[in-house]
Amino acid sequence: MPESSPWDDIAVPGADFNVRQVAVGTAVPCFWGRDAGGACLFIVELQGDHAAQYRKSAVTVNGIDVDLRAGDQGQQHLVLALERQVDRDLFEGLCRTLASSLEHATDSASSLAVSLAHIRRWKTFLSGRSQHLSIEEVRGLFAEIVFLTELIDRQMSSGAAVGAWLGPERSHQDFMFGNTAVEVKSLSGAERSSIRISSEDQLESLNDALFLRVYRLSSLADAAGARSLNEIVAAVQARLGEADAVEAFDRKLVAHGYAPLPDYDEPRFVVSDVCSYRVGDGFPRLMRSQLPTGIANVAYDIRLETIAPCECDEAAIFGED
Secondary structure (H helix, E strand, C coil), X not given: CCCCCCCCCCXXXXXXXXXXECCCCCCCCEEEEXXXXXXXXXXXXXXXXXXXXXXXHCCCECCEEEEEEECCCCEEEEEEEECCHHHHHHHHHHHHHHHHHHHHCCCHHHHHHHHHHXXXXXXXXXXXXCXXXXXXXXXXXXXXXXXXXXXXXXXXXXXXXXXXXXXXXXXXXXXXXXXXXXXXXXXXXXXXXXXXXXXXXXXXXXXXXXXXXXXXXXXXXXXCCCEEHHHHHHHHHHHHXXXXXXXXXXHHHHHCCCCCCHHHHCCEEEEEEEXXXXXXXXCCCCCHHHCCCCCCCCCEEEEHHHHHHHECCHHHHCCCC
């Protein structure tokens, strides 16, 4: 969890709430708050009566109480209250991204609709109890999402592209489509040129074609096109369009251990190099079908210079050659 949070400097009141306004340009005022029980709150102030709209679209989320409460002078408050302090980092992520989403709303009714839709989306992340990813896991997930965007760029439908992403489901390879399997790896800009193969199954496939795609990611925050993990996730969600594809994408992110936490606003990466390799005869690899009896749980490194003869054009992966 971050060292400080927006609730740290809000005193617990004797009754009702203490609040501090969120510093974003939204159509309706938003507030960080604490109630008399010490719970962390996020409050959206609405003008008018929105009870019917709320009842029609209300969403329940484990660990967060969502309520529409009467306010003063014809106002209503959408109140999000955190029930478990252990979830504070996830709750902060939800609230910050909600505040950003509300910048695009135009009035109280649209603000309530945006809020409830946002909470519904976050329900997937909150139910997944996502853990903090290591920097290596962040890079690995970033690289897999880059490849996913490349599938979409080549006119694969949103649903098919997300369906092809099998890495979060513990498949032997990260992507499978048609008779092609692709294992995606990432390297940091400063890393030596070798990749880690984590099992004896990773470079063995029943598909007709198996490829290794390696992305070198450089952490260059100010470079043109640099994106954080949160930014590339949000960009893909916006591109997918289809509700079913977005929902499937979010479920796979949760399976990967991801939630849109502020922690993943940094580092910001650029893809500084990409190499593709055809995995077949002559490619150095250990395979389950060829291991001596009794050997299991194999992990090993491959030096990229040794597989240079297997390098291929990316068109081969996407069936364009």
